Amino acid sequence: MQNESTPEIPLAADGRPLEQSLQRALRAQKIRAFLLVVPLLVFVLITFLAPIADMLYRAVDNRIVSETLPRTVEALSDWEESENEPPEEDVFIALYYDLFFAAENKIHTRLGSRLNYQETGMSSLFRRTGRRVDRFDTDELTDAFIDFDPRWEDPTHWITLSEHPEFANQLPETAGVWDDWTQLLIAEEDELSEEEPEDLIYFALYRDLNNIGQPVALMDNWSETVSAAQSFEPVSLREQFADADEDWLLPSVWGTIKRFSPTITDGYLLNAVDMQKTADGIEAQPESRQIYGLLFGRTLFMSLVITISSILLAYPISYFLTSLPMRKANLLLILVLLPFWTSLLVRTSAWKVLLQQQGVINDLLVWVGLVDDANRLVMMNNQTGTIIAMTHILLPFMILPMYSVMRTIPPSYVRAAKSLGATNWTAFWRVYFPQSVPGIGAGSILVFIMAIGYYITPAIVGGTEGIFISNRIAYHISSSLNWGLASALGGILLLAVVILYWLYDKFVGIDNLKLG
Amino acid sequence: MDMNTLPSYASTGEKVWFYGFRVLCGLIFFFLVAPIIVIIPLSFNAQNFFTFTKEMLAFDPAGYSLKHYQDFFTNSDWTGAILNSIRIAPVATLISVSLGTLAAIGLSNPHMPFKRLITAFLISPMIVPLVISAAGMYFFFSRIGLQGTYWGVVLAHAVLGIPFVIITVTATMVGFDRSLTRAAASLGANPITTFWKIQMPLILPGVISGGLFAFITSFDEVVVVLFVGSSAQKTLPWQMFIGLREQISPTILAVATVLVALSILLLTTVELLRRRSERIRGLTPG
Incomplete structure (x- = not known):
């Protein structure tokens, strides 16, 4: 027989079902806990995550080309580098307009430096041409217009023309250039009615009047103006550019501009792994320019050496400390914590002083007679210096986790092994050591993570051979100003660190990170 | 294994290991602390050197001075x-x-x-x-x-x-x-x-x-x-x-x-x- 009575639902004091009531209380607790974390989350998002995201975006950001040369990028869409010919006249005209305004805004050199990262010579090409672009022979057309009708010299005449409702329809190129011109004057706080229009505006008008289909009279005397303009002597901008710099006739220059015209680029990331984007697709950099693979490799290798030296030095100490009674161990632990608490720069200065050729260590070695006074050891400004100083600096980060794991290994296991006939070595190697491996792992990941991102110590005692990838990143930010490449290198380093951090969390747990 | 005491019946090998291990640990502790300690006396050097001068080693007061501290606290x-x-x-x-x-x-x-x-x-x-x-x-x-x-x-x-x-x-x-x-x-x-x-x-x-x-x-x-x-x-x-x-x-x-x-x-x-x-x-x- 089935029992038909429903099971009794336990009720809370307020008459609601107990389960519901408990869930509500739990939800309130969750919300309260979360609210306590929210202010810090927001703070870290703004002051830490947003900056990192900004940096990562810079590794692929390439808006500069299409923003500086909008017309050129569009005109180049029909041109293919594989034809091995410089582009048609219309591309040169587009470049003329773009470069003129870029030079007026003084941003052409920035674009030149950006493209120079991809192909050397671009920087000087843009700088040189930028100086010339407002003195092209297009002034012949300006003179021709003014000879035909002196009113063309007057800015107000142009303003009247630009106010005609058909202006943009009839004279599209002129209207575009005029727009940029007025914006330039506004930015420089100049009066539009007082500034003589530049040659390129006359040039644009000449082009429009020569391409005009059904002329609509925009001003008085218009049809005469149109036919006069059609009889003016044309100016070849291709020749003008070639005159300013022969390189403008090279298809490879145009190929570089075209390849790096999208707003997002993989160019920096490719450079960061010693690759480049050429006309034939992605290929390795020439061997003389492959430096980042070497630098990443060296950073990893040296971090590994530092980690291994730290293990070798930390293991005996941690083992020794665990064998001591708590009180003595705590006292000796202060010798580990003192370097941990001492300023990084103090420790680095100490090593700089100690490792010098006229420093304390060399003096001591000479005095003992191990080293000849004339052949003092070079221990600084090379990899040795970086490895010694960084091992010293990171050693506490190895000892502390190792020691805390070893403390938890019951000594009775080793005693049991020995009583069963194991030698000292077997007891250590088969019983004690395997239990201490988590400590080695925790310390190693921590030390390795800290080592691969180090900057200060290698910069001071590393010389040129002992520097890390971080030093190169800093160089690109503050000296070469190649921020895109710095960000790409930083992005790769960050990826490596995040993977290690994930491993650390998976195998050790962030909760187990202890200080002191 | 208790590391603190060496039993009286310890063999020579065990003795060597016992003391050797302690010396090794002593050296590592030395490596940790010495670089920090050594700069303290060097900071009282009367000369502009980064190593111990003869006067300093002879504990001659003329070899020591506070001039670097003076520079630290007065240099803007x-x-x-x-x-x-x-x-x-x-x-x-x-x-x-x-x-x-x-x-x-x-x-x-x-x-x-x-x-x-x-x-x-x-x-x-x-x-x-x-x-x-x-x-x-x-x-x-x-x-x-x-x-x-x-x-x-x-x-x-x-x-x-x-x-x-x-x-x-x-x-x-x-x-x-x-x-x-x-x-x-x-x-x-x-x-x-x-x-x-x-x-x-x-x-x-x-x-x-x-x-x-x-x-x-x-x-x-x-x-x-x-x-x-x-x-x-x-x-x-x-x-x-x-x-x-x-x-x-x-x-x-x-x-x-x-x-x-x-x-x-x-x-x-x-x-x-x-x-x-x-x-x-x-x-x-x-």
């Missing part, structure tokens, strides 16, 4: 740097400690959602290489007008100090008995009174050591300030970095000695706090 480069460090570090610490303590209390709640992920995220400023944080902050702070300002440096240092506060405060929260807050509530205390009267005194040692860590992080930080700061925010480590890269002058040894004294002071404080905290929470007897 150094005094300006000290002032900047003192203006930046405490404010950064205050921000880290207040936000970090609140968050650590939230994170210690057993019902906290996404606890692991959020903890990993909040600890990450300690893990991400400083050059990367510095580069990102340089770019981003330039966009929002904080680059080269006092507040830019303070906020950057505050976020670098956060992980230390989270780690130390959550560690003290581990042994925290939640029935105490329930007891306070049942006796009529509101949550704010409960926090200040019950919870805070118990986690205070953790909060203070977290604060000291955050302070030393800011006080010792050079990479981020190099990028985010301008010369008006030149801190002590920055000035030391310049000194080490360019013309290294023995004044730096005097600075280093003062900083070692400071770290000994901080270390002692943190050790005492840790013991006190363990004692109040009953983790260790005595």
Whole structure:
């Protein structure tokens, strides 16, 4: 027989079902806990995550080309580098307009430096041409217009023309250039009615009047103006550019501009792994320019050496400390914590002083007679210096986790092994050591993570051979100003660190990170 | 294996091992501490050398002087740097400690959602290489007008100090008995009174050591300030970095000695706090 009575639902004091009531209380607790974390989350998002995201975006950001040369990028869409010919006249005209305004805004050199990262010579090409672009022979057309009708010299005449409702329809190129011109004057706080229009505006008008289909009279005397303009002597901008710099006739220059015209680029990331984007697709950099693979490799290798030296030095100490009674161990632990608490720069200065050729260590070695006074050891400004100083600096980060794991290994296991006939070595190697491996792992990941991102110590005692990838990143930010490449290198380093951090969390747990 | 005593029946091999191992450990301890200790006497060198002079080794008073200290406390480069460090570090610490303590209390709640992920995220400023944080902050702070300002440096240092506060405060929260807050509530205390009267005194040692860590992080930080700061925010480590890269002058040894004294002071404080905290929470007897 089935029992038909429903099971009794336990009720809370307020008459609601107990389960519901408990869930509500739990939800309130969750919300309260979360609210306590929210202010810090927001703070870290703004002051830490947003900056990192900004940096990562810079590794692929390439808006500069299409923003500086909008017309050129569009005109180049029909041109293919594989034809091995410089582009048609219309591309040169587009470049003329773009470069003129870029030079007026003084941003052409920035674009030149950006493209120079991809192909050397671009920087000087843009700088040189930028100086010339407002003195092209297009002034012949300006003179021709003014000879035909002196009113063309007057800015107000142009303003009247630009106010005609058909202006943009009839004279599209002129209207575009005029727009940029007025914006330039506004930015420089100049009066539009007082500034003589530049040659390129006359040039644009000449082009429009020569391409005009059904002329609509925009001003008085218009049809005469149109036919006069059609009889003016044309100016070849291709020749003008070639005159300013022969390189403008090279298809490879145009190929570089075209390849790096999208707003997002993989160019920096490719450079960061010693690759480049050429006309034939992605290929390795020439061997003389492959430096980042070497630098990443060296950073990893040296971090590994530092980690291994730290293990070798930390293991005996941690083992020794665990064998001591708590009180003595705590006292000796202060010798580990003192370097941990001492300023990084103090420790680095100490090593700089100690490792010098006229420093304390060399003096001591000479005095003992191990080293000849004339052949003092070079221990600084090379990899040795970086490895010694960084091992010293990171050693506490190895000892502390190792020691805390070893403390938890019951000594009775080793005693049991020995009583069963194991030698000292077997007891250590088969019983004690395997239990201490988590400590080695925790310390190693921590030390390795800290080592691969180090900057200060290698910069001071590393010389040129002992520097890390971080030093190169800093160089690109503050000296070469190649921020895109710095960000790409930083992005790769960050990826490596995040993977290690994930491993650390998976195998050790962030909760187990202890200080002191 | 008890390492402290050598039984009288120990073989020669065991004796060699016993003493050899101790000598080895002694050498490693020496490696840890000697570089820091050795700069202390060198900072009193009467000459502008970085090594012991004959007079110093003979304990001749003429070999020693306070001139590097005098330079440190009178040269405007150094005094300006000290002032900047003192203006930046405490404010950064205050921000880290207040936000970090609140968050650590939230994170210690057993019902906290996404606890692991959020903890990993909040600890990450300690893990991400400083050059990367510095580069990102340089770019981003330039966009929002904080680059080269006092507040830019303070906020950057505050976020670098956060992980230390989270780690130390959550560690003290581990042994925290939640029935105490329930007891306070049942006796009529509101949550704010409960926090200040019950919870805070118990986690205070953790909060203070977290604060000291955050302070030393800011006080010792050079990479981020190099990028985010301008010369008006030149801190002590920055000035030391310049000194080490360019013309290294023995004044730096005097600075280093003062900083070692400071770290000994901080270390002692943190050790005492840790013991006190363990004692109040009953983790260790005595």
